[in-house]
Amino acid sequence: MKSVGGVVPLWKPRGMTSFDAVKRVRHIYKTKRAGHTGTLDPDVEGVLPICLERATKLVEYLTADQKVYEGEVTIGFSTETEDAGGEVVERTPVNSTITEEEADSVLADLQGELEQTPPMYSAVKVKGKKLYEYAREGLDVARPVRTITIYSLERKSALIHEDGKVIFSFRAVCSKGTYIRTLAVQIGEKLGYAAHMSDLIRTASGNFEKKDCITLEELEKMNDPQKAVISVENAVKHLPGVIIDEELEKKVLQGGLLPLPKAAEAFTEPYFSLYNRNQELLALYKKDVKRDGMMKPEKMIRTIDL
Incomplete structure (x- = not known):
């Protein structure tokens, strides 16, 4: 039988859109048929599986799995984009000590099913138009509330208190559709302060993990980039x-x-x-x-x- 393509487990770098990452991979493999299994914001690096040829038919089945993120939350001010790249919209200096026990209690409370409202600077579509397009026009539109699942949420660093801010890192295992930016804001809300996500890495997406990934630079140096392609059979091994x-x-x-x-x-x-x-x-x-x-x-x- 003929080859039907497969999946490239790409490690997307910071400073690149998911669309541009797919474009680069499409060029390397000289194909018009390529698509990723879940957008990563430009400032986020991490696992971005890219399907080639007929494997693009599997995109929706590979995005159904849970994702794993390592993030950082900064408590003390919020931004319009809910991440470090946006303009500050509210400052709530942390003038008293937040204990590790308080932080861990909040993280525990946020596990399970959770309602989120997607940020205005996101690719969610409302009436056929992406939210970030409305945001760039200065428009605020009603956004659909979605229910997501946080399977695990744990603190991975000590709390750093400095200049009216508290910063710590965390690891989240969550369902598709989860906005970690919004989760960081929710962590701050439960602690009583404005907050934003100050760093993020996606370390796993479904069956694809960091250890499986290859960078664009590594791909472009390969004499035979087909060796980096995971077969469709391995891509769906999680299914019966x-x-x-x-x-x-x-x-x-x-x-x-x-x-x-x-x-x-x-x-x-x-x-x-x-x-x-x-x-x-x-x-x-x-x-x-x-x-x-x-x-x-x-x-x-x-x-x-x-």
């Missing part, structure tokens, strides 16, 4: 899967509505992978809720002509 026989493989490659393999009957996940006997990923399928004992295509990776 079934190896099917040659007869069923032909029907799957045509995207057919098919009897559910016995091995998939116990799956509780919304979709699962189908592999041929060479353990090549053919498609993602799901149970047909309207037809008992049947399955239907969720996303075709290979087809009869590939």
Whole structure:
């Protein structure tokens, strides 16, 4: 079978947009089909998986996983962008000592389901327009409140008290859609002060971790950048899967509505992978809720002509 692309586990540098990172990778691999699995702000470095060719069909399934961040919060003033790059909008000098116990208690309180309002300087769309576009025009629009999950939130440094500010680093494991900038603001609110996120690194996105990543400079120096590509099979190894026989493989490659393999009957996940006997990923399928004992295509990776 022909190659269907794969995933480049990129380590995005600071000072670059996610769009420009994808553009660079697209140029390296000489392809028009490339897309990332979750935006990183320009001032943030970290894990940015980039899907190539038909692996772009998997983007939504790779973004469904949790992400891990190492951040820093500065308590004492807030900014319009909720990070260190924005103009100061409120100052609340910390004139009394915040103890480590108080900080840890706040972090514990913020674990679990949490409501967040996306910052105005974000890529969330309202009425077909990105929020940061409204913000640059000086417009403030109603923003949708979203429910996210903080699986783990722990302090990773001592508290530094200086010049009316308190600074400490933290590690957050969270669901997709979480704004760490907003989380930093929420930490400050619970302590009774204005705050902002002063530093951030994404150390994991789904199954992709810092140790798996490669930089743009390393990619550009490689004689064969294909060696840095993770196969679609490895990219979806977190999903349950079934190896099917040659007869069923032909029907799957045509995207057919098919009897559910016995091995998939116990799956509780919304979709699962189908592999041929060479353990090549053919498609993602799901149970047909309207037809008992049947399955239907969720996303075709290979087809009869590939």
